[in-house]
Amino acid sequence: MVSTMRCSKNIAERVLALIAGALLAGCGAIAQQTPGTLAVRDARVDVAGDAATLDLGLDCRLSGPMQDALDHGIPITLRVDLRAGSWAHANAAVKRIELRYFPLSRRYQLHDLDVAEVRSYATPGYLVAALGSLRLGLPKAFASLPPSTPLQVSARIDPSALPGALRLPALFEPAWRLASADFAWTPAAR
Numbered sequence: 001m002v003s004t005m006r007c008s009k010n011i012a013e014r015v016l017a018l019i020a021g022a023l024l025a026g027c028g029a030i031a032q033q034t035p036g037t038l039a040v041r042d043a044r045v046d047v048a049g050d051a052a053t054l055d056l057g058l059d060c061r062l063s064g065p066m067q068d069a070l071d072h073g074i075p076i077t078l079r080v081d082l083r084a085g086s087w088a089h090a091n092a093a094v095k096r097i098e099l100r101y102f103p104l105s106r107r108y109q110l111h112d113l114d115v116a117e118v119r120s121y122a123t124p125g126y127l128v129a130a131l132g133s134l135r136l137g138l139p140k141a142f143a144s145l146p147p148s149t150p151l152q153v154s155a156r157i158d159p160s161a162l163p164g165a166l167r168l169p170a171l172f173e174p175a176w177r178l179a180s181a182d183f184a185w186t187p188a189a190r
Contacts (some may be wrong), residue, residue, distance in 0.1 A: 048162070
């Protein structure tokens, strides 16, 4: 009986050691993953009559896991938030941009999800470079803003647009973190 207890104790210790080793290896792999980078290079709101557009330049570098997901046909959606005015009385607009790869045609696409505009590219480098010159339509409220209204824009990955299996990693793994700092500009620069 004592021998059986020692044997099961040894097995339990080995199983716990294997689990601990796997967890440590997983934590090491997460710590080694480098997040991508996303920054707002420049932004401007153009008004023509009662229409307003956001000219936006993003500098983007996808992490390895994001690029792998994209290369396997999983769309990556970026959310762009534009705010005008103070926090208490802000006009806001949310724009969504989808990056996608179609393996059969071997084409990368950039799709403004609010309009039917889709641009197609041959390489992922061209796709990411296209984020440097976006032109996004805005609600009519932005066309009637006073010229002295402060504006602020930011961009980030939208984890809710990912398939279910990738939503949890997008929330916790550093390689799935992709967000810009807020970019504010003065009315004189607008």
